[in-house]
Amino acid sequence: MSGSSMKFGGIRVHEPEMGRPAGYGSRVMSRISMSDALRMVGISKLVLHAWERRYERQLAERTDTGRRYFTPRQVEHLKLLKQCTDAGHRIGSIIDLPPAELAALVRAHEKRASLAPLMDAILQMDAAGMKAQLAAHLAAEGPAQFAKETIAPLMREVGRQWSDGSLSIASEHMVSAEVRTMLAACLDALPPDQMPVRAVVSTMEGEQHEIGSMLITLLARQAGIGALYLGPDLPVEEIIRAACASKAGIICLSSLYGRLRVLEPKLVALRSKLDDTVELWIGGPGFTDIRQMDGVRHFTDVASFEDAARAAAQRAQLTD
Ligand code: B12
Known part of the structure; x- marks a missing residue:
């Protein structure tokens, strides 16, 4: 050769x-x-x-x-x-x-493997072990990375094992409760009051999954949007009332379990009752197949949501 x-x-x-x-x-x-x-x-x-x-x-x-x-x-x-x-x-x-x-x-696969010790604690209902491991992840990763790269894949794995019957409903409830507590603490540490744009975050009536909307609230605040988390499962009128009371320029909705035939008419009703200046942002697997609607901005990934949130915060700062 x-x-x-x-x-x-x-x-x-x-x-x-x-x-x-x-x-x-x-x-x-x-x-x-x-x-x-x-x-x-x-x-x-x-x-x-x-x-x-x-x-x-x-x-x-x-x-x-x-x-x-x-x-x-x-x-x-x-x-x-x-x-x-x-x-x-x-x-x-x-x-x-x-x-x-x-x-x-x-x-x-590597992420799933790295979560294996945490999943073991959850499967064994070892609440102290689970809390300690979650706290270690949060300390090492910081709130945004913790939410995106530990909580989201962890909950998906919980869902996978729950639906194939290997994880009990009690274990799922235990981890959901702890994750909510931890995300709430992360939100408390990042108060929205001084941020330039106001937003409200929730899920529509019938949607009880709230960890996605808490995660989105946290990422919005990290991007400089003063997002207020309203809790899940809100009727259209309540979302509007909260948006008006808090002078929100953006309403942000998450859905994991959306049934489109139920979600779409509610979304249309919400949009039609809102002032044109209020933006409506939606995301999460429940909205995956939603048709395009005027005045509704559908995010198919978290990175583009973060970009949009940063851009909105910057625009508001410039006009201040
Ligand atoms: C915990 C959980 C519950 C808890 C919720 C507790 C709580 N306080 O939130 C409880 C027990 C209440 C529950 C109930 C039910 N659940 Co459930 N649940 C889950 C589970 C295990 C985790 C959900 C979660 O918190 N995920 C964490 C989020 C952060 O993860 P994520 O969705 O991947 O989020 C990412 C993106 O979607 C995105 N995102 C999310 N929202 C938004 C919004 C915007 C704007 C943007 C940009 C992005 C974005 O950000 C994340 C970052 O990557 C999931 C499993 C799974 N695969 O998710 C099932 C799951 C969602 N549930 C499911 C089902 C079927 C149900 C029930 C119908 C069960 C029943 N028979 O009663 C009920 C429905 C209740 C209702 N009406 O809403 C199914 C839904 C299937 C489907 N497509 O319809 C899943 C997928 C489980 C499964 N594998 O079958 N559930």
């Missing part, structure tokens, strides 16, 4: 000669031998062949003389496939996913 060599992950890889056709996805392709690649990924030749045969995929390249080799990118792809199968995903369900989605699956 001619061409130069370089180190990649402790393994010597070969740069092809100038003028050779470059492999897929890279202009200058490095070649990693089959044995080095399998060692780096941690799978056997048998497993690789089984994946390729069963799903009719070529996961490696071939030289002109028919020798199989991998590019660094292909090795990274294989590593992700391996990590996902280790995490319990069937290869058939992930083999066609792009690397970014595989990486997201790996991250979600």
Whole structure:
């Protein structure tokens, strides 16, 4: 073989000669031998062949003389496939996913694994252990990260185990109560009074899930919006009354269990009774399939909500 060599992950890889056709996805392709690649990924030749045969995929390249080799990118792809199968995903369900989605699956698995001790405490109804672990997460992560990266995935895991019957309703109630208490304390530590824009946050009548709206209240305050948390399950008239009394420029609603045929007419009624200057922001899984409505801003992710909240706070500061 001619061409130069370089180190990649402790393994010597070969740069092809100038003028050779470059492999897929890279202009200058490095070649990693089959044995080095399998060692780096941690799978056997048998497993690789089984994946390729069963799903009719070529996961490696071939030289002109028919020798199989991998590019660094292909090795990274294989590593992700391996990590996902280790995490319990069937290869058939992930083999066609792009690397970014595989990486997201790996991250979600790592998060679940890191929450395992907390889930054990919850399953065993060990209230003291659960509180201590939640407090440690809050201290290490700070309120916003704690809410987004510990509470949200934790509650999803609670929901998953609750619906497959492995976690009791009592355990779910215990963790929900503690999470509410902790989020309320985070809100107390960040009073909305001096913030430039006022908002109210709630859920519509019939929706008892309130942790999503508490989380949103906290993120809004972190972004500089003076958000008032009204509690869940409010009729349209009460939401309007609260928004007027607190001079809110934004009404923010969360839904986890929304039934669209119930939610949509209520949303239409709410919008029609509000002054045009009042913004209506909605988000959460219950609103996923809601049709687009004039004067209703639907957020499909938390990051865009935070951006919008920061922008609204900045606008208000400029006009002050
Ligand atoms: C705790 C809980 C309860 C508690 C709520 C306690 C409380 N005080 O809040 C109680 C016991 C009351 C309850 C009741 C019910 N629940 Co429940 N519950 C849950 C559970 C386990 C956690 C919910 C939670 O707090 N999540 C925390 C939030 C923060 O997580 P999140 O939704 O992922 O939030 C993220 C985004 O959605 C977003 N977001 C949320 N809101 C907003 C708003 C805006 C503006 C934006 C931008 C973003 C945003 O921000 C978060 C950050 O990532 C979920 C499981 C799950 N997968 O969520 C089931 C779940 C929501 N419940 C469910 C069900 C079916 C019910 C009941 C019908 C059960 C029953 N048979 O009685 C009732 C319905 C009650 C009602 N009418 O509302 C289902 C809903 C399925 C569906 N799609 O319809 C779920 C998904 C469980 C499941 N796997 O089946 N529940």
